[in-house]
Amino acid sequence: MEDLQQFVEKIHDKQAKDEKNRRHQGKGTPGDKLPNKQHSTNK
Template identity: 55%
Template sequence: MENTHEYVEKLHENQKKADKNRKKGSESSSFKLPNKQHSTNK
């Protein structure tokens, strides 16, 4: 497992991106949630 350090770095980068996406999506989450509910109710 020599690539463990690289894997951890990628994980941290992905977490940062996910946090940014969450902050951007928080405004439109009200639109996304009803869509998910409708798709599961079919």
């Protein structure tokens, strides 16, 4: 039974990390994604 609990915790951790990465990279909301190479035009 403890193996099942560890498995569930592992899955929840992975889902939380995936959601954080999606928000950070703007996959769900492309308008929120930060532009790459932000300083290249500020010479």
